[in-house]
Structures are given as C-alpha cells and as structure tokens.
Amino acid sequence: MIIGVLALQGDFIEHIRVLQSLHVDAREIRTPQNLNSLDGLIIPGGESTTIGKLMVEYGLIKPIQAMITKGKPVWGTCAGAILIANQVFDTNTHLMCARHEHTSDVCKPYRWIGGIDI
Numbered sequence: 001m002i003i004g005v006l007a008l009q010g011d012f013i014e015h016i017r018v019l020q021s022l023h024v025d026a027r028e029i030r031t032p033q034n035l036n037s038l039d040g041l042i043i044p045g046g047e048s049t050t051i052g053k054l055m056v057e058y059g060l061i062k063p064i065q066a067m068i069t070k071g072k073p074v075w076g077t078c079a080g081a082i083l084i085a086n087q088v089f090d091t092n093t094h095l096m097c098a099r100h101e102h103t104s105d106v107c108k109p110y111r112w113i114g115g116i117d118i
Contacts, residue, residue: 004029004038008054010046010079032063041067043113045078052083052112061113068115076116083112 005015007028019026019042029035041064043051055061068074068084076084 001025001039002027002037004034004041006041006043006051006055006060006080008046008058009050011044011077012046015042015044015077029060030058032059035060035063035067038067038072040073040075043074043076043080043083045080048079048082048112051079055083055112064113065115068113074113074115081116084115086114086116 002025003019004027005012005019007016007030012028016026016028027034027038029038029041035041043064055064064074074084076082
C-alpha cells in the first residue's frame with residue numbers, strides 16, 4: 001500500500017513518520033505526477049490558505065478531486081479537513097477573498113477541493 005502525504009506546508013513530516021512506523025510506504029506529494037501510484041492521500045494540518053494557494057500554484061486541485069471522484073481515500077486533518085470540505089463558511093471577508101465570491105461584508109460558501117461533508 002502506498003499512501004501519499006501532501007508535503008507543501010504543515011505537519012507532513014509527522015504523518016510520514018507515523019505511516020513509516022506502521023510499515024506503510026509513505027511518500028511526500030508535491031506535484032500532480034506524484035499522485036499517480038497512490039492508494040490514498042493524507043492532507044495534513046497547517047495553514048489552509050497557504051496550502052490551498054500552493055495546491056493551485058502546483059496544479060494539484062483537479063488531480064486530487066479526480067482521486068476523490070474515483071473513490072480513492074483522501075483524509076484531511078485540521079487544515080486538510082478544511083481543504084476537502086464541500087463547503088466552508090468564512091465570515092471574515094479579509095480571508096480567502098481570492099477563492100470565493102463575496103459581496104460587501106457577506107461571504108458566500110467556498111471550497112478548495114471538496115469531497116466530504118464536514
């Protein structure tokens with residue numbers, strides 16, 4: 001079994017170490033090409049805005065969405081859970097305005113990857 005850990009920012013090293021202690025083939029994921037041979041993916045905690053922006057920059061959003069659509073397990077902890085949530089409501093319009101539509105002081109729900117109801 002090969003499990004990838006998104007290694008853009010956050011607690012990815014800790015996840016890699018735990019998986020290795022369980023004798024799981026764990027790999028750091030930084031590019032869409034790294035996703036090809038995985039049986040599952042963990043998106044770790046960290047800072048969701050930073051991780052999300054890096055995922056956009058490196059072209060990871062659509063490939064991870066495709067993994068979820070194909071039924072491959074994708075698990076998020078903390079910021080990772082935010083990133084895979086189907087909807088996130090942000091009442092602070094100064095955060096994430098690049099990712100969601102907003103009008104005046106009211107933000108509409110947004111999502112990065114989607115795939116799970118939280």
